[in-house]
Amino acid sequence: MAKQVIIEEFGGPRNMKLVETEVGDPGPGEIRIRHEAIGLNFIDVYFRTGTYPLELPHGLGMEGAGVVEAVGEGVTHLKPGMRAAYAANPPGAYATERVMPAAQVVPLPDGISFETAAAAMLQGMTVEYLFHRTTPINPGDTVLFHAAAGGVGLIACQWAKSEGITLIGTAGSDEKCHEALANGASHCINYRSDDFVARVRELTDGKGVDVVMDGVGKDTFFGSLDCLKPLGMMISFGSASGNVEAFGLQELARRGSLKVTRPTLFTHIASHESCMAMAAHLFDKIASGAVTIHIDQRFPLDAVAEAHRLLEARKTTGSTILLP
Known part of the structure; x- marks a missing residue:
């Protein structure tokens, strides 16, 4: 069983619920990943409030990093036990574990921590396309x-x-x-x-x-x-x-x-090849020291409502992560 944050109706931070859910095996083109850190982004607010529609009930969260637990048929770029990170659809990263499509999940270099990756993927690849692909x-x-x-x-x-x-x-x-x-x-x-x-x-x-x-x-x-x-x-x-x-x-x-x-990030990373190239460019910037990811707020997963309140009030700086 995994813990997951879901919404059953659109609205404020209090609408998010932490529930237990069964995590099955990955199907073709999917992986199961155990999260070590999860990213918090303003797009999560858009989904929570219904600005971006979802079929309810639904999980939230677009970004995470952790360890691959299992891979489905046809997945060749990831193996069980590998460190990995992603920013990808569909929402559902606010969880201790999840099954998800593998195409936008990238291998994580050993020199980059789970926390850094969870804070960097969505925001960092956004910066990559803003400066290089627009x-x-x-x-x-x-x-x-x-x-x-x-x-x-x-x-x-x-x-x-x-x-x-x-x-x-x-x-x-x-x-x-x-x-x-x-x-x-x-x-x-x-x-x-x-x-x-x-x-x-x-x-x-x-x-x-x-x-x-x-x-x-x-x-x-x-x-x-x-x-x-x-x-x-x-x-x-x-x-x-x-x-x-x-x-x-x-x-x-x-x-x-x-x-x-x-533009949106998700158009740019829709292609597996483009996603891998953008992530590699981001990882090179981090590894070279040109970019340092500032994680200024950390919250346990069960304090996600407070994290959302501070984000919406513009009382955060740098990146915010959730720890499962």
């Missing part, structure tokens, strides 16, 4: 990154620095700005005390930035567009403050022939 970004380019002291943000700050990219971050306090700067941001704007659009224009001598990476959504979207230089690219990859409301395409023309995209 629009060309070259050394010397300037990127505006919102929520720069969050889990994705701190990885992005380090990633940008390692590749000679100027990153201007935003964060909600001076303390969070200091953390972003310590991790490689060239500048960080406290959006609670400064107008980030005016400040970005000042920092870029009125030119604007080449790319905006915005996981906040509704609250920052139009301001982000105003930070772009002509022909710039807006990457809207999340909606922590709510979904962006409909807008006319003429807004992009008026601001300088701008481009907007709304």
Whole structure:
């Protein structure tokens, strides 16, 4: 028997229940994995609240690391006893053990801990596709990154620095700005005390930035567009403050022939080969020391509701993991 966090109806953190469930054998193309650490991400909130629909009851959690217990027919890249990690559909990582599709589960190098992997897979591969698979970004380019002291943000700050990219971050306090700067941001704007659009224009001598990476959504979207230089690219990859409301395409023309995209990690890792390549790139960044994964919060699995409350209140920094 395994312990698993499920929801039976959409809503607040209290709707999550820790239950005992039987874990069977993996079928063709599946594995059974025993978790050592589990990642917590804002996408988990979207599933919990019904922003992203699920057929209920359903487990939550997209990311974990542990030991492969058994493999099903046709699985060749993993063996029982191997260390492994993943960020993958379907949700269900908030569990001590689970059976899941194997295609997006990757072998974990010995030099990377379970905790680091559980905190790094979803956020780190998100940063990988933002910088390498969405629009060309070259050394010397300037990127505006919102929520720069969050889990994705701190990885992005380090990633940008390692590749000679100027990153201007935003964060909600001076303390969070200091953390972003310590991790490689060239500048960080406290959006609670400064107008980030005016400040970005000042920092870029009125030119604007080449790319905006915005996981906040509704609250920052139009301001982000105003930070772009002509022909710039807006990457809207999340909606922590709510979904962006409909807008006319003429807004992009008026601001300088701008481009907007709304990618997801799960499109990028849908191919087994692409997922393996992205994970290998991330692991190389970690192993080289270019990227350090900051785990600033750890919670036991049965305290998952408190972890969600703090995440939604933007009271976390870096990455958060659950320990089964």
